[in-house]
Amino acid sequence: MSLQVTSKISKNSKISDILYEGIYPSEVDAGKLKRGYTKDISMEEAIRKSRALIEALPYIQSFKDKIVVVKFGGSAMVNIKTFQSILQDVVFMKTIGMMPVIVYGGGPHISSEMEKRGKKPLFIHGYRVTDEETLKIAIDVLINQIGKLIVSQINEMGAKGVCVWDREKSPLKARKFVCEGEDKTAANDLGYVGELTGIEHERFNNLCEGDNIPIVPPIAEGAGNENFNVNADNVASFIASSLKAEKLVFISNTHGISTDPSDPESFTSTLHEDEVNKLIESEIIRGGMLPKAKACIAALSKGVKKAHIIDGNIPHSLLLEIFTDKGIGTQIIV
Numbered sequence: 418m419s420l421q422v423t424s425k426i427s428k429n430s431k432i433s434d435i436l437y438e439g440i441y442p443s444e445v446d447a448g449k450l451k452r453g454y455t456k457d458i459s460m461e462e463a464i465r466k467s468r469a470l471i472e473a474l475p476y477i478q479s480f481k482d483k484i485v486v487v488k489f490g491g492s493a494m495v496n497i498k499t500f501q502s503i504l505q506d507v508v509f510m511k512t513i514g515m516m517p518v519i520v521y522g523g524g525p526h527i528s529s530e531m532e533k534r535g536k537k538p539l540f541i542h543g544y545r546v547t548d549e550e551t552l553k554i555a556i557d558v559l560i561n562q563i564g565k566l567i568v569s570q571i572n573e574m575g576a577k578g579v580c581v582w583d584r585e586k587s588p589l590k591a592r593k594f595v596c597e598g599e600d601k602t603a604a605n606d607l608g609y610v611g612e613l614t615g616i617e618h619e620r621f622n623n624l625c626e627g628d629n630i631p632i633v634p635p636i637a638e639g640a641g642n643e644n645f646n647v648n649a650d651n652v653a654s655f656i657a658s659s660l661k662a663e664k665l666v667f668i669s670n671t672h673g674i675s676t677d678p679s680d681p682e683s684f685t686s687t688l689h690e691d692e693v694n695k696l697i698e699s700e701i702i703r704g705g706m707l708p709k710a711k712a713c714i715a716a717l718s719k720g721v722k723k724a725h726i727i728d729g730n731i732p733h734s735l736l737l738e739i740f741t742d743k744g745i746g747t748q749i750i751v
Contacts, residue, residue, distance in 0.1 A: 473740035480739070481514040483663035484625055488653035490522035492670040493729045494563070501570065503668060506735035507630060508576040516625040518656060519578075520633045522649035523563045527555050542596055543708075547608040547646045555646050559634040567632050579629040581620065582636060588617035589652065591637035591645045611637050611645025613655045621660060654712035658719035665716045666738070667709045668729040673747030674702060674710065687748050690717050713749045724749040 487507060494500050510517045528538040531554055539546040547555065564580045571578030581588050591611030595604050624631040633656065635649040650667070657665040677683035678701060693710055696702045702710045713724035727734045727746030737745040
């Protein structure tokens with residue numbers, strides 16, 4: 418069932434339908450989410466909270482004025498509590514002086530909208546075949562539905578979210594992506610699918626250094642002013658590399674990288690990039706984790722200090738990973 422969000426944009430059913438299969442509308446109170454819950458706490462609880470703040474202090478000092486790129490996809494928008502938790506963490510980061518950048522995907526929502534309009538999604542080697550009609554649907558979903566929802570929710574939390582897509586133009590630059598066939602000799606035409614070639618650094622720097630949180634949809638502009646649909650994981654990696662980010666964080670629906678598929682508890686807190694490459698070569702890292710791991714390695718090779726893969730279903734996992742000694746996901750280091 419669809420979840421109606423209590424916000425300024427709740428009248429737009431398309432936007433509110435993005436958050437689905439979560440909790441019942443009667444359980445959602447945007448006022449409470451914005452204000453937070455207040456209740457009497459014990460002295461022990463107060464001391465525990467103060468210790469958490471002290472533990473976070475050196476991290477807060479270290480990451481002040483540093484860029485952190487945070488990428489999440491459709492799995493983070495399945496439940497409003499998860500969605501709100503991630504955005505609250507990002508707003509916290511901005512409030513204490515960090516410079517977060519949000520990159521988001523929306524593949525399942527694009528496919529759903531295509532089917533509603535009588536168009537069947539088609540994929541080749543994991544890439545969405547994007548003809549002109551599909552591109553229009555993708556832009557509508559990513560900009561007018563998901564993007565507006567993210568900006569609205571961030572603004573309600575007291576920060577200022579700004580979608581970088583402005584007047585139907587993107588600060589991301591791309592060329593047409595050529596996908597090789599399985600025999601490496603033939604190429605598959607994916608339509609308006611692109612690979613990034615650059616970004617407008619000045620626009621991103623101005624947004625980051627101001628009071629804004631840049632919100633980045635994975636749509637880029639080509640040399641002929643045409644638009645391209647770009648893989649969101651690659652967008653996050655490219656932006657992090659281009660802006661010399663301190664961190665790149667992928668929010669997924671798993672606890673991080675598993676080193677043994679047969680052992681559900683084999684998630685590891687820290688991996689060297691060489692170890693990740695070995696896990697890729699041995700096909701232990703595969704499926705949806707593969708593009709994220711590759712995007713992390715690509716960013717680290719171009720100067721990003723650390724990359725992280727964390728579980729967005731854990732409340733405030735972003736803060737727990739960045740501001741605590743133990744962390745909660747997998748960090749990849751050079």
